[in-house]
Every structure is written in structure tokens, then in C-alpha cells.
Amino acid sequence: MxxxxxxxxxxxxxxxxxxxxxxxxxxxxxxxxxxxxxxxxxxxxxxxxxxxxxxxxxxxxxxxxxxxHAGAQQLAGMYSDTKRLQETIATYTAAIIGAITAALILSNVRYQFLPYMLIGFVLAGLVADFFSGLVHWAADSWGSVDLPIIGKGLLRPFREHHIDPTSITRHDFIETSGDLCAVAVPLFTIISYCQIQYTDLSIFGLAPPSVEEQTHREYGTSFFLFVLAILVVCTNEIHKWSHTYFGLPKWIEFLQWAHLVVPKKQHRLHHISPHDTHFCITTGWLNYPLHWIGFWPKLEYVITAITGVEPRTDDLKWASKVTIR
Ligand SMILES: [Zn+2]
Ligand SMILES: [Zn+2]
Incomplete structure (x- = not known):
């Protein structure tokens, strides 16, 4: 059994x-x-x-x-030490610069900024969800594990995930989120650069900020980018939660119930073969609207018309590898 x-x-x-x-x-x-x-x-x-x-x-x-699954075992074996090192460096860099950014964002917050922060939060939830879907769709639907560099570096985990969906729950933060941390580093850097000019660093012996008080819109933009960067970093952790059926903390179950992160039930729709819908894995807010307007099939139709390549041929190839026990 x-x-x-x-x-x-x-x-x-x-x-x-x-x-x-x-x-x-x-x-x-x-x-x-x-x-x-x-x-x-x-x-x-x-x-x-x-x-x-x-x-x-x-x-x-x-x-x-x-x-x-034979294919899952073969794909898991392609995770290299070099890739692990690259993910580890990205994770620690993002943690350090992310902590500095969070401190700057917190020290500059004013209650008058609240409406812009709210707008920034909602926009970040939409933008992060859209890009999670776009990257997921592109990686699932096109290219092959045999491609140089991106094949094993980027596409491999997507192929593995469809034939061994719960493997993500056995991977640690560095393996699931190292690449996303690399994306967040430039975002954190931009926010820090914008916010440091408004930050009082006199405790370090530096002169107080010489520029005028920050406008609501400027802070709102930084806050939007900050929430976006956090959601980017957390995307695969959120995805991992959507595959974790036992022992999830209550607060995560609340976030799923409140649709602040993609709920399990919604993400399961993506895992129905041939994996052609519900690609968004952050907040999940765009899954239904994009499915309803036929966004993904339309995009695929255009790409196939231009290139003559059918979507998900590599994905189907890996799924058909025989089971060994
Ligand atoms: Zn997928
Ligand atoms: Zn999944």
C-alpha cells in the first residue's frame, strides 16, 4: 500500500x-x-x-x-553544488540588504502615508502575482531541460515539480527561494538608495537629511517596491505552503483562507494535467481573471503561430518517463 x-x-x-x-x-x-x-x-x-x-x-x-517517478529522480539528481552555492550567496545577500531596507522603510514611515501604503500593498499583490504567473507559465510551457545554462539552472525545478509536486515541501529555503532572492536584491538596493536620503543617520555622526520631507507618493512608491520584493522572495515559500497538507501554522492557514496568499484548493487546479492554467502562485488574485479571459491560451496561440513550437512538449516528455519502484 x-x-x-x-x-x-x-x-x-x-x-x-x-x-x-x-x-x-x-x-x-x-x-x-x-x-x-x-x-x-x-x-x-x-x-x-x-x-x-x-x-x-x-x-x-x-x-x-x-x-x-524515474523522471523526478533524474531531475532531482541534476541539482548541482555550483547552483547551490549561487543560491546560498543570493539568499544571504538578500537577507542583509533586505534587513537594511526594512529598517529604512520603518524609520521613515508616517501615519499620513497610510493611504499610499494601502494602494502600494494592493498593487504589489497584483504585480507580484502576475509576474509569478508569467515566469511560471514561460518555464512550464517553453524550453527544455537540455538547454544550456537555463535548462538545468531554471527549468529543471519546474519539470520536477509537476511529476513530484510534494518534493518542494522537502526542499529548504535556499533551494526553493535562492533564485527569487537574486531577483529581490536589485529591488532592495533601489529602495535603500531612495530612502537613505530621507533617513536621519545622526546617531552615526552623519548630518541629518538635508533634503525636504519625503512626499506621500515617493514613500508610497518605495513601500510598493518593498512589498513587491518581499512577495517575490516569499513566492516559492507560499507555493510550498499550498502543497503542505499537515502541520501548517494557524497563521498561514489564515492567510490562505483570507486569500492573502494562494489557497491550496486554487493551486491544485494548476496541477491537473496538462498544467495549462492557474499559473499564479503568490496571492492567486489573478488566476481566475486570467483564466476567464483566456489569457494563457491566447498568448500560447500567438507564440505557436510565430515560432511553430507547441507549448509544454518538454513537460509532457518528462511526465511520460516510466515509474520505477
Ligand atoms: Zn507548473
Ligand atoms: Zn505547485
């Missing part, structure tokens, strides 16, 4: 250890009801993740996706 807890040699963090431990404790009461594609749990039934239309669970109850 297939078990939902997994044995892994990957680096794991406390949250994932907790979630897997709870999962393991419930294992004796959890099983896949073969033929109905539902997982029986103590509290009732839950659909197998990524199997809403039953296209991955054969009658014997052993899913074709997961850590035992």
Missing part, C-alpha cells in the same frame, strides 16, 4: 519534518481508496493532490507521480 510519508535524504527544515511526522503518525489510518482516486483520512476523504481528474492514479492505487 502506498504511503504518503516519504523517506528522503534531502535537507529538511523543522516545518517539513513536523508535517512529515504528523503524516507518518496518521499513516496507519490513511490509505488510497483504489479506483475512486480519493485518499481516506481519519476525518474523511481528500482528493489525491494533482489528481482531480483521476489522470495519474491507476487502478492499483499506486500513483505515477512522486519521489519514485
Amino acid at each position: 502506498h504511503s504518503f510519508s516519504t523517506t528522503t535524504t534531502d535537507t529538511t527544515k523543522t516545518q517539513n519534518e513536523t508535517s512529515e511526522k504528523i503524516s507518518a503518525e496518521q499513516n496507519d489510518q490513511t490509505h488510497i481508496d483504489s479506483g475512486s482516486n480519493l485518499i481516506k483520512k481519519p476525518g474523511g476523504y481528500m482528493e489525491a493532490e494533482g489528481d482531480i481528474n483521476g489522470n495519474t492514479l491507476p487502478a492499483d492505487g499506486v500513483p505515477r507521480w512522486g519521489p519514485q
Whole structure:
């Protein structure tokens, strides 16, 4: 009988250890009801993740996706030490400059800025969500793992994620978010550059700010960029939460319930083969509107018309690699 807890040699963090431990404790009461594609749990039934239309669970109850998938194992093996080093440097750089930026943003906040901060927050939620969808769509739909540099560096985790969706919950922050930290570093740098001229640094023996008081719009713009950078850094953590079914802290479940981050149910729609909709993985605010206007198929139609290339051919190739056990 297939078990939902997994044995892994990957680096794991406390949250994932907790979630897997709870999962393991419930294992004796959890099983896949073969033929109905539902997982029986103590509290009732839950659909197998990524199997809403039953296209991955054969009658014997052993899913074709997961850590035992041959393609997933091959893709996981392509994670190199060089890539890890690059992600580690990006993560620590973003942490340092992000902390400095947060201090500058906090020291310059005034209650009069509140309406602009609110606008900045909503805009950042929309912009971050759109770009999460655009990058996700581009990486899922085009290119191949065999491409130089970006193949293994950027596209590999996207291919792995479709055939082993819960592998993300066994990866640590550096592996899931190192690349996103690299994107946030220039954003933090710009915000710090803008805000430092309004910051009183006299405690360090420097002259007080000589420029005039900052305008609402200037602070609002910096605040928008700050929330955007934070959401960019957190995008894959949020994505990880949408695949974590056990042991999530209550405050994260609240954020999902309030749609401040993409809810589990919504992201599961993306994991229905052939993975052609609901690409946004930050706030999820744009998933329904973009699906409703047919944004992704229209974009794909244009690209196919120009290049003659069909979307997701590489994704389908990896999905069809046979299961080994
Ligand atoms: Zn995807
Ligand atoms: Zn996912």
C-alpha cells in the first residue's frame, strides 16, 4: 500500500519534518481508496493532490507521480553544488540588504502615508502575482531541460515539480527561494538608495537629511517596491505552503483562507494535467481573471503561430518517463 510519508535524504527544515511526522503518525489510518482516486483520512476523504481528474492514479492505487517517478529522480539528481552555492550567496545577500531596507522603510514611515501604503500593498499583490504567473507559465510551457545554462539552472525545478509536486515541501529555503532572492536584491538596493536620503543617520555622526520631507507618493512608491520584493522572495515559500497538507501554522492557514496568499484548493487546479492554467502562485488574485479571459491560451496561440513550437512538449516528455519502484 502506498504511503504518503516519504523517506528522503534531502535537507529538511523543522516545518517539513513536523508535517512529515504528523503524516507518518496518521499513516496507519490513511490509505488510497483504489479506483475512486480519493485518499481516506481519519476525518474523511481528500482528493489525491494533482489528481482531480483521476489522470495519474491507476487502478492499483499506486500513483505515477512522486519521489519514485524515474523522471523526478533524474531531475532531482541534476541539482548541482555550483547552483547551490549561487543560491546560498543570493539568499544571504538578500537577507542583509533586505534587513537594511526594512529598517529604512520603518524609520521613515508616517501615519499620513497610510493611504499610499494601502494602494502600494494592493498593487504589489497584483504585480507580484502576475509576474509569478508569467515566469511560471514561460518555464512550464517553453524550453527544455537540455538547454544550456537555463535548462538545468531554471527549468529543471519546474519539470520536477509537476511529476513530484510534494518534493518542494522537502526542499529548504535556499533551494526553493535562492533564485527569487537574486531577483529581490536589485529591488532592495533601489529602495535603500531612495530612502537613505530621507533617513536621519545622526546617531552615526552623519548630518541629518538635508533634503525636504519625503512626499506621500515617493514613500508610497518605495513601500510598493518593498512589498513587491518581499512577495517575490516569499513566492516559492507560499507555493510550498499550498502543497503542505499537515502541520501548517494557524497563521498561514489564515492567510490562505483570507486569500492573502494562494489557497491550496486554487493551486491544485494548476496541477491537473496538462498544467495549462492557474499559473499564479503568490496571492492567486489573478488566476481566475486570467483564466476567464483566456489569457494563457491566447498568448500560447500567438507564440505557436510565430515560432511553430507547441507549448509544454518538454513537460509532457518528462511526465511520460516510466515509474520505477
Ligand atoms: Zn507548473
Ligand atoms: Zn505547485
